[in-house]
Amino acid sequence: MTEREHEQTAEQLGAFLDGELAEAEAERVRDHLATCAVCQGELHELMQLVALEAPAPVRVVAAVGGEAAAPGQAPAPITSLAEASARRAERAGRGRSRAWVLAPVGLAAAAGMALWLGRDRGDGGGGGGGGTTPTAIALAPARGIEGRLTWGPAAAHRPYQVDRAGAPAGETVPLKVLAALEERGDQHGLGALAVLAGDGKRAAEYLARAAASPEVDSDRALVALAGGDAEGALRLLEGALALERVPNHRPGEYLMSYLAAARWNRALALRDLGLPRAAAAEFAAVAAAGEPGWADEARRRGDELRAADERAAADSARVVAAGPGFVATGAGLTVADAVAQPGLVRMYVYDAVRAAPDAARVRTLRPLAEALDRALGSRMVAHVDAIAGRNFAVRAPLARTYAALVAGTAPADLPRYLAALRRAGEVDLLLGVLLRLDEGRRVRAADLPEYQRLAASTGEPWFELLAAEQTAERARRAGAPSAIEAALGPAFARCQREPVVYRCARVAATLADHYLDGQRLGDARRVLRAGWALARSSADRFGQDLLLPLWANLVSMSDDPGALPLVRSYADEYRLRSADACRGAAWSHDMVAMALTNHLRLGQALRELAALDPACAATDPDLQGAFLRAHLLRRGGADADVAALRAAVATLRTSASPAERAVLDHIEGRLLVERSPREGQALLSAALAAAERMPPSDVLAAKARAYSTSVLVLEAGRTGDFGRALTLLARERRIPVPARCVVGVAVEDERRLAVVRDAAGVDHGVYAEDRTTPTLVSATLVPAELQRPLAGCTTISVLARPPVQGAPDLLPPELAWGYGAMSEQVVTLSPGHLIVHDIEPPAWLGLPRLAGRTVPPTATSLAGAAATPARVLAAMAGVGLVEIDAHGLVNAGDADASHVVLSPGPDGQYALDVAAVRATRLTSAPLVVLAACHAATAAPTLHQAWSLPDAFVHAGARAVIASTDAIPDAAAGAFFADLTGRLASVAPAVALRDARVAWKSTHPGDSWVDRLLLFQ
Template identity: 40%
Template sequence: MSSPCENLERFSDGEMPDAEAASFQVHLASCSRCQARMLDLMQLDVLGQEVAARSKSRRWVPLALAASLLAAVLGAAVASRMGSPSPAPLTVAVHRPIEARLTHPGAREHRRYGVERAGEGASGEAVPEDVLARLIHDKDFHGVATVYLLMGAPKLAADALAKAPPSPDVDCDRAVVALLQGAPNEALRLLEGVLSSQPQHAQALWNRALVLRELQLPRAAAEAFSRVATLAESGWASEAEERARELRRESDGLRQVWRDLDARSLEMVKGGPALSEEDARRNPGFSRLRLYDAARAAVSADEVRRLLPLARSLDLEYRTSVLERYVGQLAQADFQRRAPAARDYRELVLGNAGADTEGLLARLRASGQEDIELGAMLLTGSTSRHLERYRALVARAAEPWFDILALHEQAKQMLLRDEYPEAESVLLTALSRCEQERLDYRCARLELELAGLYNTVHRIEEALLQARRGRERVRRVHEWELEQIFLQRLAQIARFQDDFPLARAYLEEVLLESEGGKDACTTANYVHETLANMALIRVDRETGLRELKQAPTCGAPPTLFRAAILADLVRLGAPDVEPEFWSALSTLRADRDTSEGTRSFLDYLEGRVVIERDAARGRQLLQEAISRAERLPESHIQARKTRVSSLAVLALDALRRQEPAGALDAISRVMEVPTPERCALGFVMDDERLVVVARDAQGRTLGHLQELVPSGPLETGKLVPENLKAQLSACPRVEVLAPAPIQGRPALLPPEMAWSYRLKSGQAPKAPGLPERRLVVHDVQAPASLNLPLLGRWTPGRSTSGLVELQGSEATPSRVLDAMGEATVIELHVHGLVDWAEASALVLSPDREGRFTLKAREVRQRPLKGAPLVILGACDAARTLPWKHQAWSLPAAFLEAGAHAVLASTSRVQDADANAFFDAVRARIQAGAAPAAALRDVRLEWLSREPRSWVRDVMLFE
């Protein structure tokens, strides 16, 4: 097999295809031999002349990139000083080739945006080669990145920005790269970081507007452009105003069309003109919904007959005849008997009915007008109180619209009883039938419910799928109001993922779109309460209090969500909201419909506040909360969260009482593992407060309490105090018990110490009779669309006994899952991807359906009978989602499936070294060494040669 080094001349001459060149770049960054030879091939101090001499070839691109790569890997020669950005312009064209704004001084001037009308045409601006050469010579990597962005090469720009000194300007340009590479969420995160420190950063404001537009949030994007316009920059202000006007014009048009339709539909319910054929074609779902209301509210045969053209138009859209038949039958009704019930229903739709819901339903039942009674049950939310009657009415209606609606109502009742699996099954059945009947409005409602269900049970990937599909569906059929509800659901999902910039973007759009509408009050309540919650997660009391005061109650009773916000504010010292907190607790406890899971959470909220004043009473409430939660099924997510949160407060309380052993017991219960008798390090967080407990080799326990900066990043090196490290120094191996956000962090302890994360395990003894079986997955054929560099070929060592290889097109997710079942060693030498819904995913070869990733949820469902050692030789494979109630990562999934140990990293894994490193660790473990000791010893060997090696971030999970 040829060495990658043999390709150096092809790379430097620009003869490699882009994909192969990208792979070679990774090799060059880690190969000292190639770096030395590259320096022989080209001298950086004369790069400008060489580029100019070859201006008609492609060679300047790889030479320039090689120069910047060499500058990074050769260390001090480049990193010790950074030249000032070149003041000379980097732009030459009249128009700018990208919409985004760049921050380098040489590309800040305003130019109108303009591209050529060509298919394969111009990918960017033709920046002179000598400009790029000069920037490289000056070590101005920010300028290099700017040139690459202007040229339409965002990947190369990303490489250059990684070498530039960090600054808000660099982060702003990194956001441009993310946007161009199809990662708007990451772009939004970077831009929010810039704006948090520099609120008037013009380029960040502009680029945030572009990201919001990309996310299809036109109203919020318009607001962002308007903020740019107020800065009054030459050229940029007028373009920003123009863009804001266009976005508002589009948004206003869609909103006004919807509000006009809503107003005309209510006139139809009052007996006025029916909606038009165009309405039926543009908004078939809402038009059908209002047709039912108008038919039930009609007080004469003439009013019913006015609805026939609309019924026919809708039948054409749905390819049925049920609506014309229904309206035609109503036209023959006895309106002397029907009219009183119809008037009652009309008042109900118009919001003028009294509070006596049961009296209204009784009158309608006595009238014999079953379609009106059915509609009234739905409008008043009375189906659960009259379930048998409701089912009978749906059955007699004999129409798919109502059959699907009945299934939806059934699922809602299950959700109220916390029966999540049962509700999911019913909703999926209803959605399947709904798709067959082409009832988009009903389908969207089901997708909205499913997204909420999946979000509640933390199946985030599925929640996102349903929410995004539903949003696209309602956009296709112009259901503006439903889209606003989907945006709220997407904000909830983003909040659960701690993606606060994205959540804020969705909420901003919803709030702006609601202005002047009928639901403005409830929308403002939802948005501001959610923003208050997000602020308090960051322990920002003032912002949380301000947002809560902007959240109108709209005359509704207190919700559990508001009570939780109030509890946080009371704990953080906001006495003016304390009366409302106690009132909310009392109201919620008095509600007979309050579930056991909610009562458990209310005990937690009260206990968390009370323990600061009356410790004994607070502990009693928290223990009651835990007991209630533990009586509920494991699938009850709210109960699991309540249990973990209560235990965290009890651990904090124990440490305050100078009882670190009690704190370690509480942490062990959080992690659902036995409390270690010796050599353990435990963590748990309660908002900004971090509890750290160490138990040494003699069983002595010492604790430490610290308050962290809630808005700043956790600094891993400062999490464990030096005295606790010293106490653990005599331990042969340290078990680390840590829920998120500590779990999965590398380098918690010095590399000289053997340690591992201890997680809940589903491990059973190795199945009897299973032979040693080493499964190795390598050389997968990743989808070309991912543009992943080729990995070096894996080769077996001396011993191949029991070796099973899956490679190439055979290494699909299903094949790998099947092969893992009886393996005693599992090695995956593949690429890793960051997955916002599943923490991380492993890239395999696509199967027939196009599925190519292996994720934690799939692994958890596949028992590993061989109790294997698992090696995840992929980048980012140890990433953990920030869920305190449950460990969610690939390593946790493998352990729950039955693995006895997992090796993985939360950072980059260098392909050139990975096989040798992991193979050395594996060999020691199979020779009898304890996994933590094996990892420590091999890592120390590697660090002695290269102190900054990537192996520092490899961790062990047991």
């Protein structure tokens, strides 16, 4: 282009930006701008002038190379770019000179700071047509958001810079630009600009209306991050990053750019979740793409995250390495260590105080105690001073013996030593010794009562929490899961009030592990969330390492379709933190494969396992890994893989407990049942028989029993042996199989089975392998052709395996049916009728008082503040009919089944929940009517039914009536009065069916009565 043509283009820039050029001229200007850095600079400066001199209320920040108006200075208004161009011409010499000076170092970057809205390509960037008027705006020289936008005009790199005074970051966009985008229907662009402006609410609205795309999802993730929802951001980014996981996919330049943006945003989400290693790895991947500006910033961010985590890990490792020497000598740990790792240092200070041979040694520990008190709000100085004041003529030999015990030399005469400690009243030494007399620093069962008593006498939360941990460990060894929760539940509640660094993370980890064993995912999530927050806020790296694999386990077990990105995140962090690279990688792949399996994406799960580095493939799976592989290899697995798994199972058997051996028999039986049916069924039957001989409270045995039953039932259905399927379902409930009028249902993975035994005792069944998602559509499980044979039945017993147990619409409401073995006769109840009503729920729940209930003179009333969970359960034990009129709540995020809200007791407990009911014994076998919303909602467990109705049946109730739906307060009284009146003359299933039909005859729109279920 000639100098004259260049000058002509430069003179047209103002008209170009105002949209006043004909299309041919505008196209020529665009072509020139693509190659001319000088004109790019001229254009950029023009946009700054408009931005700086725009009329109120628009506020615009200067772009790269520009000059913003001084604070408080109001620039003269300019109404068009042409006017701006004319004003600029008045200072052309200075302006042109500045443009030329900037050209070598910054014009390309400066041009990238302008939002270009050129010709409409047809899709409007977000759905909608539009004209051809180009619009532009200058952006600030630095960005105020950490994340990356994928919307092209705002995707270029600018350094991140925010005001440390805490003012909200945001760029104000001229109304002209917004109007142009509105006219074009570019919802994505409007959303991106709202993100830049810091208007999350408006950004979310625009992006929700934009045409669905990975780019839009990536930008929506920024809105979620700004709102503090890092998990939500990861869910949105899963789709945006899906192409990365397509085998052999090689994205083009455009896809590489938006994938890099999505990875950047994922890194921020991982960081916000407390997963620094995974975040650093994502930033490293962005840096490897080599994008100008973004690569350097990504490298810096990743290095900072990695270095900070390495420092935390090194601090923790250093304290652990120095701890034994510090206990022996009183030297080796510093005040800086106490500040960096206060929980770990506190543990070693307690031991060093015990091992100190004299008061002088104890006093040398005072600076550390002072640092701990400042960091933790503890009473370590008081403890050090108290021990320094003890009579060391008596204590010194006892302390030397303790120091030797810590070093590995047991007392020559342990009973004599313990007796001496008790006589001397050296409580702290006795607590330390009792903790070291069994392997793994566990208190012996015989010593536990004394340990609990001594811990309570100290008044120190540290020791009281440690006693709760020891109690729970003994309960675990004894196979008493309810005792685990009884010990750790109050301890965890105390941690919420009085956080104790290090100890509370261990309490949370042990309690969450217990909940995960029982597949109580909501309860595990509630505990892990609190424990993780404390471990992060206190820089408790040891606690984080305890909790991290539990988080991964939790999300891998969920059937929530959005859980997969969370599994990847926690599993990646675990892998990157693992000292054993191969074991960490194998475990990480297992977690992701488990999640994929739970979502019925079995082919992807197999590919995930195959993606493990061959150098690590020799790592033998643990019990969970073996179960996963048997699940995936039962069909179509290579012979070599099947043989390898059988060898791994054989190895695991050599050191397995009886319950673990039952699980291993199940694993091998599951693997072989379709390859070698006789051998597979024999192993499954052996697992089932062995598990049935073990206590019902043994969680592993319960899983072996439940999972073996599931496979055997489905195999019976697959081979057409419907009678055997019903027999197995009845055996699981420990009842005789009904001779007539019974329905059996089981689902697992893609398989489903429904069996009907009609009024004549003839069996019918449907087996299919057509499930593609874990979502349970219970209304379709018993098809019409199986319902027809039930026409002659007075009542219908339903034997359903979890998760079908408790589904509200398995059979039509016009039938008299229920879960369990239904009686066809009137149920004879024990004397006594208890009505629990007029509850006073805790004010902070915000629940309204329910309408008052009229209590018949023959019934006993338990109402108001007296209707606490403890008093209600006690009153239920001696009556035949119980009605509870109360609110019911269910929160899938924090609990696994519904609970009934009662009046709070002295301990603040207001929830009548599954655990409390299962721990009760209802000796009078009452019929229980739960007139509370959602009271029949069950947890998504697969090895046992976990709901309030099932808990009442487990506790001894003859029958339970409850709803999975909301119950309108205005209708509840009349309906349940009619229902309980009918129970005196007909079978419970008939009473419920007749009450439902009668109510709908006068209230045809009240579908809530269809959700009332009977459990018997």
